[in-house]
Amino acid sequence: MASTIEMKSSRATLPRDVALPGHFHSFFSFPVNKGGYSGVAVYTDSHTAVPVKAEEGISGRLQPQPPLSAEERVSPSYPRPDEMTLYADEEGEVPSTFDALDAEGRALVLDFGLFVLINVYCPNETSDARLSFKMNYHLMLQERVRRLIEEEHREVIVLGDINICSTPLDHCDGHLPSSQATFYDHPARAWFRKWLSPNGPMIDIVRSFWPDRKGMFTCWNMKLQARETNYGARIDYILVTKGLLPWIQHGDILPSLKGSDHCPIYIDLRDEITLESGETVRLCDAMKQTDGTRDPPRIAAKFWDEFSGKQTVLSSFFGKRPESQTKVDPTESLTASPPTTQASTPNAQGESVAPSSQSKNPEASGEVVKKFKPSQPFRPLAAPATKRKAVEQSANSSKKRKHVKGQASIATFFSKPPTSSPTAASSKTQKTQEVIEIEDDAPTSTPPSTLASALSDEAPSSSQAAQDQLEADYRLACELAKADAVSLSADDEPAPSPSSSSQPQAQKKAAWSQVFAPVPPPNCLVHGEPTKLWTVNKQGPNKGKKFYLCSRPVGPGYDKGKGERLRDEVDHQYRCNYFKWASDVRKEAQRERERERTRTKSGEP
Known part of the structure; x- marks a missing residue:
C-alpha cells in the first residue's frame, strides 16, 4: 500500500524512473542547503492508497509555491518554540524557530483519513554539538504528535530511522553489565523511554509481536563487517497509537534483504475489522479511498515542473532529434534558389515591370530547376610537400630513438x-x-x-x-x-665472458x-x-x-x-x-x- 524510505539524494539528481515509478505516487523532502546529506521519501500505490493531504516537514514552515491553503494543510496548529522547553546549544542559545530543524529534509506528513503517517529520519549524534539539535528535533516531533492526538483526536503512525535504541535488548552490547547499568543515562534514550508505551502514547508495534526476541537489529556498521556477526542495533521503528491496534495484523523486520546498512521493517493491515457493535468496516472506507482514481496532493513529484512538462530539462538539448527534423534531402541544399531581391526588367514596350510573386518560386511557375551533381567523388586535398617531409623526418627520428643504447639505470x-x-x-x-x-x-x-x-x-x-x-x-x-x-x-x-x-x-x-x-x-x-x-x-x-x-x-x-x-x-x-x-x-x-x-x-x- 505505502512504503517509506530514508534517502540521501537531491532533487536535481533524482532520475525520472525513481521519482515516478509506474503507478506509484511519490513524495520527497530534501535538505535545503546540504544536497545529498539526508532526505526521506514516501511511495503510495495509486490503486489502493492515495493520501488525502500531504506536507513537508514537522513545523509547518516548509511550504511549496504557492503555499498550502488551510484546506490543504494536515493540521490547523503546529509546534511553537516559545511554548516548549528546548535544549540550549554549546553557546547557551535556545532556538527561537524550528527553521534549522526542518531544513535538513527529515520528515513527511501524509493524511490517509484513518491515520496520519509521519515518516522521519531523526538526526544522529555525530558530535557533542549535535546533541542539542538531536534532542530539540525529538521534542518538536513529540509536540506535533501530541497536538494531533489530543487536539484533533487523530490516530498517528510514526515510522523511520529514530536513531535511538529503546531498550538494552535492542543493542548489540546491551547484555553487558556495564552497558545495562548506564543505558538510560543518555538523554535521547531517556526521552524515548518516556514517549513509548506504557509511559507514553506511542506503541512499538513490531516489538509487541516479538517481545523477547534477541538480535532483532535493523542497522549495522558496514565498515566493521558487523553484519556478518549480527553486531548491530535496532534504531528503525514503526510506532502507532492505541486506536490502530485492531487494524494491525502482523509486523517484523527483513534482515535478509541487503543493499543498505539498514534492513526493511513492515506491518500488515487487515482489509476489514468488525467493531464491538457488530458493524464491519473496510480499510479502504476507513482511509477515505474512493473507487475512482483521484489526484494526489499538490506536493507530489508528478506535479514538479521537470516532470509535468512545464520546465525544459537540460538533457533535451543533447538528446536525439526527431527523425522528421534530422532527415534532410541531400540534394535540397544544392538546389539553386532564386535571389531574394530582383531588379525590375523592361517589357516589350520598354516599361519597367516588377517581378510577380509567382516568379519567386521557379517550381510553382513550371520552370525547370537544375541541381548540381558532382561528376567525381569528393577526395581530401593532399598535404603539402613540406609537411609530408616533416612528418617523415619525425617518424624516422622516433625509429632511431628506439635503438639508442646505454639507457640509464x-x-x-x-x-x-x-x-x-x-x-x-x-x-x-x-x-x-x-x-x-x-x-x-x-x-x-x-x-x-x-x-x-x-x-x-x-x-x-x-x-x-x-x-x-x-x-x-x-x-x-x-x-x-x-x-x-x-x-x-x-x-x-670490457664485456666479460659468459661464465663470469x-x-x-x-x-x-x-x-x-x-x-x-x-x-x-x-x-x-x-x-x-x-x-x-x-x-x-x-x-x-x-x-x-x-x-x-x-x-x-x-x-x-x-x-x-x-x-x-x-x-x-x-x-x-x-x-x-x-x-x-x-x-x-x-x-x-x-x-x-x-x-x-x-x-x-x-x-x-
Whole structure:
C-alpha cells in the first residue's frame, strides 16, 4: 500500500524512473542547503492508497509555491518554540524557530483519513554539538504528535530511522553489565523511554509481536563487517497509537534483504475489522479511498515542473532529434534558389515591370530547376610537400630513438655515477651500507593501539607521517642502488665472458626480487592470525594512510581497546585490539632484511 524510505539524494539528481515509478505516487523532502546529506521519501500505490493531504516537514514552515491553503494543510496548529522547553546549544542559545530543524529534509506528513503517517529520519549524534539539535528535533516531533492526538483526536503512525535504541535488548552490547547499568543515562534514550508505551502514547508495534526476541537489529556498521556477526542495533521503528491496534495484523523486520546498512521493517493491515457493535468496516472506507482514481496532493513529484512538462530539462538539448527534423534531402541544399531581391526588367514596350510573386518560386511557375551533381567523388586535398617531409623526418627520428643504447639505470637517480674500476663500485656499495645502518638507529613513531585512534585526527601529525614515508622511500632507493651497482660498474668495463657474467646476473636478480617482494601482513597478538590491511578515509592528516587490524569480524564483546570495555567482558572469538601502521610494518621488515644480510656476510648461522 505505502512504503517509506530514508534517502540521501537531491532533487536535481533524482532520475525520472525513481521519482515516478509506474503507478506509484511519490513524495520527497530534501535538505535545503546540504544536497545529498539526508532526505526521506514516501511511495503510495495509486490503486489502493492515495493520501488525502500531504506536507513537508514537522513545523509547518516548509511550504511549496504557492503555499498550502488551510484546506490543504494536515493540521490547523503546529509546534511553537516559545511554548516548549528546548535544549540550549554549546553557546547557551535556545532556538527561537524550528527553521534549522526542518531544513535538513527529515520528515513527511501524509493524511490517509484513518491515520496520519509521519515518516522521519531523526538526526544522529555525530558530535557533542549535535546533541542539542538531536534532542530539540525529538521534542518538536513529540509536540506535533501530541497536538494531533489530543487536539484533533487523530490516530498517528510514526515510522523511520529514530536513531535511538529503546531498550538494552535492542543493542548489540546491551547484555553487558556495564552497558545495562548506564543505558538510560543518555538523554535521547531517556526521552524515548518516556514517549513509548506504557509511559507514553506511542506503541512499538513490531516489538509487541516479538517481545523477547534477541538480535532483532535493523542497522549495522558496514565498515566493521558487523553484519556478518549480527553486531548491530535496532534504531528503525514503526510506532502507532492505541486506536490502530485492531487494524494491525502482523509486523517484523527483513534482515535478509541487503543493499543498505539498514534492513526493511513492515506491518500488515487487515482489509476489514468488525467493531464491538457488530458493524464491519473496510480499510479502504476507513482511509477515505474512493473507487475512482483521484489526484494526489499538490506536493507530489508528478506535479514538479521537470516532470509535468512545464520546465525544459537540460538533457533535451543533447538528446536525439526527431527523425522528421534530422532527415534532410541531400540534394535540397544544392538546389539553386532564386535571389531574394530582383531588379525590375523592361517589357516589350520598354516599361519597367516588377517581378510577380509567382516568379519567386521557379517550381510553382513550371520552370525547370537544375541541381548540381558532382561528376567525381569528393577526395581530401593532399598535404603539402613540406609537411609530408616533416612528418617523415619525425617518424624516422622516433625509429632511431628506439635503438639508442646505454639507457640509464634507475639507481642513477639515487646515487653518484660509478667509476670505471671495480674497487670504486665496491666502495660505493660499502658507503650505501653505512647509510642504511645509520638510518636504522633513527627513532620511529609509536603506533596507536586502537582503530578509533587510526581514524581520528589526533593520530601522528602530517609532518611525522611524511617523515616516516620519506625514510621508507629512501631505504627503497638505497636497495635499488645496491641491486643495480653491479650493472653500473660493468657498463664501463670490457664485456666479460659468459661464465663470469652469470654470477653477477644471478646476484642482481636475487637482489631485485628481494626488494620488490611484498611485505607479508603481521600477525595479531591475541589470535596469531594474519591481519587485514585498511585505509584511512576520514578527513585529516592521516587520510590515505594504511594500517593493519585483526582480520576477525567484530561481535558482541569484541575488544575495542583504550579501556572502553572491561577485560572480563571481552569475548576473544571476535576482533582483538591489534593496530599498526603499514609504514611501521615496512620499516620493521626492512630492518629484518638488513640484519639477515649482515648475518650472511659475517657467516653467522
